[in-house]
Amino acid sequence: MRPFGYSRPSSVSNAILEVREFLAADPQSSLSFLAGGTTLLDLMKLDVVRPERIIDLNALRDELGYTRSDGSALRLGAFARMADVAADAEVIANYPVIAQSLSLAASAQLRNMASLGGNVLQRTRCPYFRDPSWSACNKRVPGSGCAAVQGANRAHAVLGTSDHCIATYPGDFAQALVALDASIVIAGPRGNRTIPFDSLHRRPDGNPHLETSLQPGEIIAEFIVPARSWMRRSLYLKIRDRQSYEFAVAAAAVALDLDGGMVRDARIALGGVAAVPWRAREAEDALRGQPLTEAVARTAARLAFAEARPQSHNAYKIELGQSTLVRALLQASSMELRP
Amino acid sequence: MTTGLSTDRRRFLIGSAVTGTIPFMPRDAASQVPEPSRSPGSYPSVDLTLHVNGQEHRVEVDPRTTLLDALRDHIGLTGVKKGCDHGQCGACTVLVEGRRELSCLTLAVSVQQREVTTIEGLAASDGGLHPMQQAFIDHDAFQCGYCTPGQILSAIGCVREGHASTPADIRESMSGNICRCAAYPNIVVAIMQARERMEG
Numbered sequence: 001m002r003p004f005g006y007s008r009p010s011s012v013s014n015a016i017l018e019v020r021e022f023l024a025a026d027p028q029s030s031l032s033f034l035a036g037g038t039t040l041l042d043l044m045k046l047d048v049v050r051p052e053r054i055i056d057l058n059a060l061r062d063e064l065g066y067t068r069s070d071g072s073a074l075r076l077g078a079f080a081r082m083a084d085v086a087a088d089a090e091v092i093a094n095y096p097v098i099a100q101s102l103s104l105a106a107s108a109q110l111r112n113m114a115s116l117g118g119n120v121l122q123r124t125r126c127p128y129f130r131d132p133s134w135s136a137c138n139k140r141v142p143g144s145g146c147a148a149v150q151g152a153n154r155a156h157a158v159l160g161t162s163d164h165c166i167a168t169y170p171g172d173f174a175q176a177l178v179a180l181d182a183s184i185v186i187a188g189p190r191g192n193r194t195i196p197f198d199s200l201h202r203r204p205d206g207n208p209h210l211e212t213s214l215q216p217g218e219i220i221a222e223f224i225v226p227a228r229s230w231m232r233r234s235l236y237l238k239i240r241d242r243q244s245y246e247f248a249v250a251a252a253a254v255a256l257d258l259d260g261g262m263v264r265d266a267r268i269a270l271g272g273v274a275a276v277p278w279r280a281r282e283a284e285d286a287l288r289g290q291p292l293t294e295a296v297a298r299t300a301a302r303l304a305f306a307e308a309r310p311q312s313h314n315a316y317k318i319e320l321g322q323s324t325l326v327r328a329l330l331q332a333s334s335m336e337l338r339p
Numbered sequence: 340m341t342t343g344l345s346t347d348r349r350r351f352l353i354g355s356a357v358t359g360t361i362p363f364m365p366r367d368a369a370s371q372v373p374e375p376s377r378s379p380g381s382y383p384s385v386d387l388t389l390h391v392n393g394q395e396h397r398v399e400v401d402p403r404t405t406l407l408d409a410l411r412d413h414i415g416l417t418g419v420k421k422g423c424d425h426g427q428c429g430a431c432t433v434l435v436e437g438r439r440e441l442s443c444l445t446l447a448v449s450v451q452q453r454e455v456t457t458i459e460g461l462a463a464s465d466g467g468l469h470p471m472q473q474a475f476i477d478h479d480a481f482q483c484g485y486c487t488p489g490q491i492l493s494a495i496g497c498v499r500e501g502h503a504s505t506p507a508d509i510r511e512s513m514s515g516n517i518c519r520c521a522a523y524p525n526i527v528v529a530i531m532q533a534r535e536r537m538e539g
Contacts, residue, residue, distance in 0.1 A: 001403045003401075003402075003403065004402065004403070005402075006385070006402045006446075006448055008448075008449070034446070034449065036444075037444050037445060037446065037449070038426055038441070038444050041405070041426075041443075041444040041445070041446065042425050042426055042444060045424065045425060046425075054446075056446075056448075056449050058449055083438075083500075087500075106515070107429065107514055107515020107516075108439060108493070108496060108497065108500065108502075108512050108513075108514075108515055109426075109429060109432055109439050109440055109441045109493065109496075109515045110426060110441065110515065112438045112439060112440050112496070113440050113441065113444065113445070243511075244510070244511050244514035245514035245515055
């Protein structure tokens with residue numbers, strides 16, 4: 001691990017002051033925020049991430065570690081730990097897709113450590129990204145090429161990729177947030193702003209190293225999940241190579257508003273198959289106003305993968321992803337909701 | 340290796356750590372690309388106070404030191420084990436404020452005000468074992484023993500979190516602790532036994 005400077009501000013405003021000073025002194029130098037550390041320390045040991053300065057935000061847990069809800073929205077402080085939100089009775093009852101996406105991720109120890117903000121910012125598990133002995137990785141070294149295109153790409157994405165990067169977005173929670181139309185509050189050197197969560201992650205296109213729309217020094221402070229008609233009939237279905245403690249090869253976050261057997265509204269996000277948390281709008285449109293039969297679900301799933309682009313080893317994800325979505329939709333439609 | 344040799348080695352390591360004769364070596368020091376403008380010496384070491392097993396420990400460490408390395412190399416608590424050093428195997432599991440966490444992915448400097456419990460801190464002052472330690476012995480829940488301290492601390496977290504009601508629940512909740520000897524069936528039974536005693 002390379003050397004770094006370290007500081008631990010006591011509040012969000014102090015953290016922003018430190019960021020401002022640090023960036024003013026040397027805009028080119030690299031800065032990393034530390035929360036749970038489960039991604040950052042791992043990637044620093046691998047020499048993939050090389051911050052010259054670490055600003056430890058763990059003192060912010062008191063200020064931004066909450067899980068709150070009222071009639072209109074669920075508000076999650078970005079420094080709440082995954083395990084705490086996953087075990088929250090209100091989240092389990094009224095936002096099941098969020099609780100499930102968190103509890104099906106990582107291991108118990110990692111969920112005790114990892115913050116929500118850090119979780120949505122976790123980096124891809126592409127082995128060529130994680131191993132600097134591979135020289136070609138546009139995400140790690142812009143312009144160096146992509147070793148995965150000609151390499152072992154069984155775990156890679158089929159949606160949202162580009163010729164420059166086919167890495168899969170690895171997380172689970174992000175799909176739940178996309179499906180439930182969440183937004184995030186961002187604190188930064190230029191003040192606070194709120195954006196749809198959907199616009200946080202950037203597709204790789206020609207610049208795979210630019211993964212999010214966060215500006216230098218910005219901190220995710222809060223997640224806001226609106227209470228809507230579809231949130232209670234929601235679930236996260238995660239398909240893995242082994243049953244536990246593994247990343248998804250395909251996953252679906254679905255939320256349904258049903259009127260009898262008819263779909264009034266549907267929200268769908270796909271994981272494990274795409275370069276970013278993937279909203280499947282065409283599939284949602286195909287469900288609206290239809291009875292949720294297996295045939296209708298299968299049509300919707302086909303539309304969700306209509307633009308899928310397989311690589312040499314991952315074409316199976318197109319069929320698997322569709323089956324995952326069909327099963328998730330049928331399971332959600334048969335959920336029994338308590339009044 | 341005989342038991343005697345093993346004990347001598349351990350005593351040597353503990354003694355060395357206390358007198359500070361083992362320098363802290365970053366894991367990948369040998370593979371670092373030399374960067375003249377930023378030599379490791381340009382960042383001073385930091386004085387930390389760690390709270391471990393009910394005692395305060397003052398240590399002077401490089402800011403890069405993980406909690407795992409601080410416990411083993413600076414405080415001499417070698418019960419905590421280094422397996423993968425990347426948060427994948429669970430061998431380094433400790434309790435932080437009573438919750439199971441991974442000491443290999445925690446910076447020592449970041450954990451100063453928090454109480455850390457290692458395997459050495461579980462037994463009662465009269466030497467009586469924690470119910471989880473006893474259950475692992477009763478059910479032969481290990482073979483080589485390398486993953487066992489992490490398994491036991493993780494298992495205590497599993498019970499405290501309320502995930503030890505069925506064997507399936509335990510297996511899911513313990514999936515972050517890998518055992519290469521595959522002692523899993525006995526670990527599950529041991530946790531079932533310890534849960535009754537911890538909650539009873």
